[in-house]
Amino acid sequence: MSNRSLLVAWQQRWNRNLVRFLGRRVRAAVDIEDLAQETYLRLLRARDLSDVRNPQAYLLRVASHVVVEWRDRQPPEPVALVDEDLLVDDCPPEFELEAALSQRRLEQALTTATPMMRAVLLLKLRDEWSCEDIARALEITDRQVKRYLARGYERLRTALED
Numbered sequence: 001m002s003n004r005s006l007l008v009a010w011q012q013r014w015n016r017n018l019v020r021f022l023g024r025r026v027r028a029a030v031d032i033e034d035l036a037q038e039t040y041l042r043l044l045r046a047r048d049l050s051d052v053r054n055p056q057a058y059l060l061r062v063a064s065h066v067v068v069e070w071r072d073r074q075p076p077e078p079v080a081l082v083d084e085d086l087l088v089d090d091c092p093p094e095f096e097l098e099a100a101l102s103q104r105r106l107e108q109a110l111t112t113a114t115p116m117m118r119a120v121l122l123l124k125l126r127d128e129w130s131c132e133d134i135a136r137a138l139e140i141t142d143r144q145v146k147r148y149l150a151r152g153y154e155r156l157r158t159a160l161e162d
Contacts, residue, residue, distance in 0.1 A: 123137070
């Protein structure tokens with residue numbers, strides 16, 4: 001059986017699972033369809049899919065690699081670590097200036113971080129996720145999350161000290 005006919009069969013059988021899998025990792029529906037298409041294109045370029053023992057697992061593994069590469073290509077989001085609604089309006093101008101400079105330093109430190117480090121820091125600091133939840137969402141180990149946090153905290157601390 002050719003790769004093309006195998007992929008057609010895989011798509012008919014597991015496309016719903018693939019789209020659901022991608023939907024848990026990507027927010028925009030347009031991106032989900034594009035990533036599913038990219039997954040099938042990569043599989044089409046494979047040498048021989050008839051040797052695959054567990055096709056659904058292989059399909060989802062390729063999709064997870066596609067998502068990781070897609071995330072790495074995304075431009076960093078501007079990050080606000082300070083909730084502006086909580087700021088007091090009666091602050092002296094020098095405090096506002098110092099806060100703005102600190103915010104700019106933190107944002108710059110985050111934009112120069114790797115995408116994975118940035119994701120871990122934002123999930124921890126902004127969204128207040130636990131290390132276990134972050135590890136599960138990003139498909140990395142707890143130990144890797146803690147390493148990214150330690151290095152990221154050091155990066156942010158250095159940015160604030162400059």
